[in-house]
Amino acid sequence: MRFTSTRGGEKAITSSEAIINGISKDGGLYVPLSFPNLFDKVKDKYNMTYEEISFEVIKEFFTDFTDEEIQSAINKAYTYRFKVIEEKNFLELYHGPTSAFKDAALLFLPQIMSLSKKKLKVKEEIVILAATSGDTGKAALEGFRDVDGFRVMVYYPNDGVSAVQEKQMVTQEGANVRVVGINGNFDDAQRGVKEIFGDIEFKEDLLQMGFRLSSANSINIGRLVPQIIYYFYGYFQLVNKQKIKLGDKINVVVPTGNFGNILASYYAKEMGLPIAKFICASNENKVLADFFNEGVYDKRRELILTESPSMDILVSSNLERLLFEASGRDENIIKSLMKDLNEKGVYEVSKSIKDFLKDFYGDSASTDEVYKAIRDLYEKEGYLIDTHTAVGQVVLEKYQRATNDTTEYLIASTASPYKFPRSITKALGIDVEGVDDFEVIKKLNEFCKISIPDNLKDLDKKAVLHNFKSEKNALKDALLKYLKEEPNV
Numbered sequence: 370m371r372f373t374s375t376r377g378g379e380k381a382i383t384s385s386e387a388i389i390n391g392i393s394k395d396g397g398l399y400v401p402l403s404f405p406n407l408f409d410k411v412k413d414k415y416n417m418t419y420e421e422i423s424f425e426v427i428k429e430f431f432t433d434f435t436d437e438e439i440q441s442a443i444n445k446a447y448t449y450r451f452k453v454i455e456e457k458n459f460l461e462l463y464h465g466p467t468s469a470f471k472d473a474a475l476l477f478l479p480q481i482m483s484l485s486k487k488k489l490k491v492k493e494e495i496v497i498l499a500a501t502s503g504d505t506g507k508a509a510l511e512g513f514r515d516v517d518g519f520r521v522m523v524y525y526p527n528d529g530v531s532a533v534q535e536k537q538m539v540t541q542e543g544a545n546v547r548v549v550g551i552n553g554n555f556d557d558a559q560r561g562v563k564e565i566f567g568d569i570e571f572k573e574d575l576l577q578m579g580f581r582l583s584s585a586n587s588i589n590i591g592r593l594v595p596q597i598i599y600y601f602y603g604y605f606q607l608v609n610k611q612k613i614k615l616g617d618k619i620n621v622v623v624p625t626g627n628f629g630n631i632l633a634s635y636y637a638k639e640m641g642l643p644i645a646k647f648i649c650a651s652n653e654n655k656v657l658a659d660f661f662n663e664g665v666y667d668k669r670r671e672l673i674l675t676e677s678p679s680m681d682i683l684v685s686s687n688l689e690r691l692l693f694e695a696s697g698r699d700e701n702i703i704k705s706l707m708k709d710l711n712e713k714g715v716y717e718v719s720k721s722i723k724d725f726l727k728d729f730y731g732d733s734a735s736t737d738e739v740y741k742a743i744r745d746l747y748e749k750e751g752y753l754i755d756t757h758t759a760v761g762q763v764v765l766e767k768y769q770r771a772t773n774d775t776t777e778y779l780i781a782s783t784a785s786p787y788k789f790p791r792s793i794t795k796a797l798g799i800d801v802e803g804v805d806d807f808e809v810i811k812k813l814n815e816f817c818k819i820s821i822p823d824n825l826k827d828l829d830k831k832a833v834l835h836n837f838k839s840e841k842n843a844l845k846d847a848l849l850k851y852l853k854e855e856p857n858v
């Protein structure tokens with residue numbers, strides 16, 4: 370399997386190159402040259418374990434590696450660390466070390482990056498830099514901790530992450546990780562990291578010291594491919610539970626931000642998985658919902674801070690990969706759309722692209738609708754979902770009312786409700802005024818009796834291992850300090 374850039378600047382590179390580069394030199398995203406039909410090949414083995422399906426999916430794309438290498442990467446990433454559970458048509462993707470679905474991709478990425486590094490004989494230690502508003506940073510830390518040949522440096526805004534998120538990060542274990550709080554907001558952190566990546570001289574100096582910078586960005590193809598797995602697994606779960614027959618079509622409902630998760634479901638369909646509709650659920654930042662309805666992508670609007678913060682985003686990078694397929698793999702169309710987005714903040718797609726996207730349904734959910742969906746589902750079924758997943762639930766209901774479509778479905782359930790305990794208690798009407806976040810978790814547990822994930826249990830009692838602070842314009846210094854010292858064991 371080879372990979373090509375959506376903007377045409379690179380063609381037919383290997384999987385290791387695509388994984389190590391992350392993003393193409395022309396600014397485009399790497400996509401596989403074709404989608405092998407996996408469904409027909411594996412459909413008779415529908416009781417495969419998650420690890421077994423992982424093996425089948427991954428070896429179709431990452432062909433630079435031996436079966437043994439891939440098997441070992443999967444075991445290190447997932448065994449005893451991550452599992453997927455289907456429950457009431459919710460595909461729970463949050464049973465991992467950080468209780469959110471980014472674990473599915475960020476546990477595997479370091480393993481395949483490490484193999485790629487060996488294959489390409491990259492000698493330098495790779496330093497993963499990340500600015501985080503909470504969840505991605507923690508998931509990257511967990512994924513890369515103690516992976517040979519890598520270090521991780523995470524910057525988070527002192528005033529911009531929740532108490533639970535901060536505690537999750539500053540208690541991070543591992544001999545190759547560092548977490549630094551900066552006095553500024555998320556934009557300051559992100560700007561600082563971008564500046565480092567853009568500083569050619571500084572990167573040259575680091576190379577001399579034996580370090581190469583990289584990111585765990587969600588557009589890396591090494592993060593996208595592992596997300597295809599859970600749609601195959603979820604589909605087969607529905608078969609095993611006799612909710613559908615092998616070959617029946619299902620709909621998928623995905624609470625969407627950067628468009629990675631829902632794109633992976635589309636890739637699964639390209640590999641033969643029977644999916645009818647892709648229901649793209651947005652929060653109040655409904656750029657995507659508007660796009661699927663009108664054919665116009667318009668980011669010229671204020672970012673709204675919602676109760677589903679991991680979806681507060683105006684530019685959904687991975688949409689570029691879908692547009693590439695929708696345009697008949699025409700790099701010139703993609704270049705021109707992305708130029709419009711960059712220069713004007715808006716683009717409009719042609720009628721033929723719009724027709725191609727007819728299986729995508731987009732709609733959005735307001736905060737009140739989210740609260741109501743959480744409360745209703747809990748009262749009727751005793752089943753608790755988080756605020757991101759609730760966006761999916763609301764949009765599914767809107768879709769069903771609009772179409773009367775009764776097709777079986779899977780809703781991607783992207784985070785544990787304990788990850789956003791204050792919002793959930795509010796939705797359920799539990800009084801937590803004047804109570805700190807750690808107590809809120811306990812109150813929620815007393816109320817619903819659903820067990821608290823290990824990584825969030827007794828978090829307030831864990832030892833702080835990272836007490837590092839930096840001024841918002843001194844991120845480079847903080848990095849150098851870390852790299853020159855011995856790893857903080």
Ligand SMILES: *Cc1c(COP(=O)(O)O)cnc(C)c1O
Nearest residue numbers: 625626627628629630679757783
């Ligand atoms: C990242 C995230 C999403 C959005 O997923 P995308 O792949 O960016 O569309 C939804 N829910 C949660 C909890 C997330 O962390």
